Amino acid sequence: MKLIIINGPNLNLLGKREPEIYGSETFEDFFRTLQLKFETIELSYFQSNIEGEIIDKLHEVGFSYDGIILNAAAYTHTSVGIGDAVKGIETPVVELHISNIHAREEFRHQSFIAPVAKGVLFGFGLKGYELAIQSFL
Template identity: 65%
Template sequence: MKILIINGPNLNILGKREKEYYGTENFNDYFTRLQFKLKDVELSHVQSNSEGDIITSIQEASTNFHAIVLNAAGYTHTSIAIADAVKAISIPVIEVHISNVYAREEFRHKSYIAPYAKGVITGFGLKSYELAILSFLELDKND
């Protein structure tokens, strides 16, 4: 199975920002460990601080991957365009968040993406990505 992880704005500075929410590990180190742990899955990842780049990644992934793990970060709560991109593709998307968005500011409680996602995983730290991937593998086994 080929899965693309798409990370949105400010996730390129994980390990440096708001450690109380996001921890101390940077994403590249975590991704290397994840690839080692899930050797049977072909994992790729992209990160962008630009809404348009995220939309392009979603659209292109629909022809090259079986599934997407999407952490749109702050765009989750503001981007109808990213939600429309998720709605428009035929491969499943799981929305993930490192922090528990429901334990944070009220504006973070609304996701424009969630109605079009296969599911949402929030609040398990970087483990949220692994949980999303494992759920795709379980879904694939049951199909």
């Protein structure tokens, strides 16, 4: 099985940014833990702060991978383009958020990805990535 985690803007700051919301572990450290836990899965990771690069990555992997875990971060609530990219590919996508987006600002309650995603996970911290992987097994 071939899965990819695609993280959007500011998620490169995990471990530094708002640790009360996002925790103190870097995503790179957490990703190594995921790779060890799911050794039989070919698991890769991509992060970008640039909307177009996220769309390009979805196009690149969206016809050859078994699953995509997408944390588009703030772009979830603003990017029609990312929503359209998810709609246009064949690989199923799980939308993921570390925080409970419905316990935050009103604008975060809207998602352009959720209507075209396989499912949505939010509010479970980094554990959500593990749950998303399990959803593909």
